[in-house]
Amino acid sequence: MINTDVIIIGGGTTGCGIARDLALRGIPHYLIERGDFAAGATGSCHGLLHSGARYVVTDPQAAKECISENLILRRIAEKCVEPTGGLFVRLPGDSKRFRDRFLKCCEDVGIPTDVLSPSRAIDLVPELNPMIEEAIKVPDCAIDPFRLCMLNAISSRQAGGGFLIHHEVIDIIKEKGRCVGIKAKEKFTSQIKVVRGKIIINATGAWGDKVAALGGSHVPLTLSKGSLIISNHRLTNMVINRLRPPSDGDIIVPNEAVCLAGTTSISVKDPDNIKVESHEIDTIATEVDHMIPKFGSTRMIRAYCGVRPLFASGVEDTRAISRGFRIIDHNNGLFSIIGGKLSTYRLMAEKMVDIIMTRFDKKVPCTTAQIPLDGQDELTGYPLSKRLKDMDDIICECELVTRADVEGVMNRIGTKYIEDIQHRTRLGMGPCQGGFCTYRALGVMQEMGRISPEDSIRILKTFLEGRFKGIRPALWGDQLREEQLVESIYLGILSMSSK
Template sequence: MIRTDVVIIGGGATGCGIARDLALRGIAHYLVEKDDFAAGATGACHGLLHSGGRYVVTDPVAAKECIEENMILRSIGKKCVEVTGGLFVRLPGDSKRFRDRFLRSCEEVGIPTEVLSPTRALDLVPALNPVLEEAIKVPDCSIDPFRLCMLNAITSRQKGGGILTHHKVIEIVKERGRCVGIKAQDQFTRQVKEIRARVIINATGAWGAKVAALSGSDVPMTLSKGSLVITNHRLTNMVINRLRPPSDGDIIVPNEAVCLAGTTSIAVDDPDAVEVLSREVDIVVSEAERMIPNFRTTRMIRAYTGVRPLLKADGGDSRAISRGFKIIDHDNGMYSILGGKLTTYRLMAEKMVDAIMRDFGLDTPCQTAEKPLDGQDELSGYPLSKRLKDISGIICECELVSRDEVERVVNRIGTKYIGDIQHRTRLGMGPCQGGFCTYRALGIMHDMGRVTSEESMRVLREFLQRRFKGIRPALWGDQLREEQLVESIYLGILSMGNDL
């Protein structure tokens, strides 16, 4: 049995942010995640570091939190934030009255704006629809949620925090009505570990109600599914938003070599039973096309969906629910932290750890707003020039990932999962979506003695099934042709037909 002060359940941005904050305040902790980091809404989001503009008219409190956190994150997380700037574009038919309210609200909340003529907007983003009537520039940025989680986790590890990924919390241990620990099951070996702690934090986002129920507690949540599509190249270097009340398909975010467009908003009951519907892909592509006309003819490489953990509202449109967050003290040794945004994860973590410090009778102040994220220097340790030099060892041609890089990750984290390599190197994230590099990465793990032949098949099967879930809704044109080739490799050459 392991003993610590705080157990955090959930390795999304909120959980990882809490681990970093606890580490910097010297509190012993363990973080337990059922999958890899950013496996929930964090890794399935738009990757927009909001300026607050999206919410400024409907939810000024959340908008103010966003602009303040935007400024903090761009200073502490330079290697995971790209300072792109953003445009809110007004197309023919979009309300002028909303535009006036938008500008007034931005001024009240403190979001800097600049009104641009169509010519000036087209200079900045030539792919924009030339019929636009104007654009308003705001300080939106693009953020890499995987890197963000991993960088937060580095501080936790450096300060002695424990991290268990691929361990699902299956029980909350109670004694005399109080939560005193958790039991977590290794998702590969099925072994169960017990961790005892003074406080348990439920930071499981959309799974919050399920995990709270393990301790007999209730959390009031509304779940809202949002789906997005990924293009195979960058159509804009700035974030593009539609200047209208929040609605379907009104944001396009550049991220590394691609663009992410979305989203939809559909109420769901179970975060484990969601998939992208083809009509959602149609909606997103049609709306994105209104802002960037060549969006429709651009190759899509996949679609994905995530579930927003929103605070409960009675009926109505989930877009109208506040993007603010809430900390619930269950008065039994467990807290739940709900709602919020990726953009406000640091603030959420600060408020959560402040509450724990009060419980522990300590007053060490929060340092996360000033201290740059640890580990950022290592992110630039494999620059493009070195990748090109290692070209003979490249195993993922789309993202230029070499054998050395894969071996380094496998040695460092000792994983059996292809997804873990993907999140840390971008292996398989390009146009072929891992069609060619997946079996090569698996071969490397096998050569290194990480997986047996039998385990290889299980790992490959699970990975391919997940991969296909994302590819299926975006299969047409060039992507369909490529997928037929990939299918013949796996079904024909590798004889996986009976396993899938």
């Protein structure tokens, strides 16, 4: 049994941000996550560090939070952020009145803007639709959500914070009507662990209501699924937004070697049972094509979707619900923090920890906005110079991951999960989507004695099934060819079957 002060359930940016804030203010804590870090909405978002411009017309409060957090994160999380800048492009037919309001609101909120002529915009992003009427430059950035979580977790660990990943909270222990601990089950071994604490934070996003229910509480949530597609390579080095009220398929974000484009917004019931539909992809591809005409004909390597946990307010159109966040005190030692977004995770954590501090009757100010995140040096980046430390033994050829990288992760975290290696090295994130390298990575894990060959075959199967779900909606053109090749390898050469 583990004893601590604060238990955080959920290893997304919110949970990890809270862990770091607690660490910096000297509060013992433990974080429980059922998958790997960033397994929920954090890992399936755009990776866009908003300037706030996106919400400036519909939700000025959220916009204000965004721009101030944007400036903070660019400072404290320098290496997770690519300061790409963003363009809001206005196409023929897009409302000019909206554009005027947009500029006015940006000024009110304090988002710096620069109105560019089409030719200046095309100088910045050559693949932009030449028909654009104008573009407005804003300080949008690309951010790597997984690294952001990791860095926050590293801060927490350095201060003695603990975490359990791949542990699902199956019960919240209640004593005398108060929540005093949790039971968590390891996914692979089904081993149960008990963690006891004084305060439990439910930072599980879309799963918020499910987890709250374990403590006998309820969180009113509206779940909105958003789907995105990933292009084979970069088509823009800047974030591209459509200058119109938020709608489907109007954002393109460069991320590592690829671009992410989305999204859609579809109301769903169960966050564990979602998938990308072909028609969503068609919608996104058609829409982003208006901004970057090459996009629709460029090779897509995968599609994915995440669930936005929005605070239920009875509004039908999920895009109209505020992207602001709420903290709910269930008055039994359990708090739920819901809503919000990646860009404002730090602020959310600050507010949450402020409340915890008052509960503990301690007065330590928040310093997360001042102290840069530690451990940034170990991270690699997008350009080749950062990827290529040496050329020996490249295991994942698409994303240039070496055997040493895989072994390094294994030695650090000793995982049995191929996904953990993928997240930490980007193994299998390239065009073949792990078609070649997963077999190799598992072989390396075997050679290191970390998993048995039987396990590795089981893991390989699970991986192939999961991988297929992601690429299935994006199968046409070159990616369909690639898929036939991967099929011929696993089902033909290796003669695998589901049995």
